[in-house]
Amino acid sequence: MPTVAVNPSSPPVNTSLMSSSSNNATASNSNSNSSPSSSAVQLDLKHYLTRPSEHLQKYPVLLSAILKETAEGNPDAEFLHEAIEALGNLQTVAPLRTFQEAMGRGLPGKWEWHDLVSKETRESLERKECKRQSIIFELIKGEMAYAKDLENIDIMYIHPLREADPPIITRDRLDSFITDVFHNFAELHAHHQRLVEKFHEVQTEEFPVIRSVIAAVFDAALNFREAYMEYIPNYPTAVYRIDDEMANNPAFKTFVEQCDGIQTPTVLT
Numbered sequence: 001m002p003t004v005a006v007n008p009s010s011p012p013v014n015t016s017l018m019s020s021s022s023n024n025a026t027a028s029n030s031n032s033n034s035s036p037s038s039s040a041v042q043l044d045l046k047h048y049l050t051r052p053s054e055h056l057q058k059y060p061v062l063l064s065a066i067l068k069e070t071a072e073g074n075p076d077a078e079f080l081h082e083a084i085e086a087l088g089n090l091q092t093v094a095p096l097r098t099f100q101e102a103m104g105r106g107l108p109g110k111w112e113w114h115d116l117v118s119k120e121t122r123e124s125l126e127r128k129e130c131k132r133q134s135i136i137f138e139l140i141k142g143e144m145a146y147a148k149d150l151e152n153i154d155i156m157y158i159h160p161l162r163e164a165d166p167p168i169i170t171r172d173r174l175d176s177f178i179t180d181v182f183h184n185f186a187e188l189h190a191h192h193q194r195l196v197e198k199f200h201e202v203q204t205e206e207f208p209v210i211r212s213v214i215a216a217v218f219d220a221a222l223n224f225r226e227a228y229m230e231y232i233p234n235y236p237t238a239v240y241r242i243d244d245e246m247a248n249n250p251a252f253k254t255f256v257e258q259c260d261g262i263q264t265p266t267v268l269t
Helices: 021-032 038-068 076-101 119-124 127-163 171-182 185-206 214-248 250-260
Strands: none
Touching: 038 076, 076 185, 127 171, 127 185, 127 250, 171 214, 185 214, 214 250
8 A cells, every 4th residue: 555654844754663762762861861952852842743643654564564474364364454555545645634734824845746645656647647636736725825815815904904903094984995995805715715625525535636626616616706796896996995095094004014014824835
């Protein structure tokens, strides 16, 4: 059963049958006897945090070794096959879930289809199919980034404007300003967040080889058509209100400039 690293950003794991527990314990004791530097403490912490994913990868290796030495006809053989397959599937899904949960958290790592799929799986597919899967992955990744950008409108602009004390825009004008500028962006965000969730469902069920995402895209397009027909014609009004407010309200001008200078978390790298 082909396997992949549980965390694509982690260094390659040594899947030797020899346990490293004693070495780890020795290193830990050695550190405890000396003045620990911040870097040493950090390295130890990261080591322990990666232990579950590293340990998980050892099971298929160990169970395969046991299976190899199991006599033909031994009833354990069937259970070993099933356990190896189940663990292999878990190792395949784990990095995918890491990718899905990374949205907006700025986690480092390479997020491409071929980085999350085992070499054995890639080599078993035709080159054209590998390219197709990579494009589907790019479609999903782009949708995740877009949904996060729409969410950032509320996080970076609308919520701070509503909560500002003293107010950046006077209370009697704030609601109309937000309506004129941001209009029905929240409706767009809801549509695209649902599409992301549908994409993730398809990925989880079919990864690493996705048959189709067309049904999800077509359904979303039918649902968000009216929302876009309302949002797009409002853009000139939004631009006018922003420019007018910046020209006549120094506090708003400063607010926008500060927001524009914020480095938002990288959704995907």
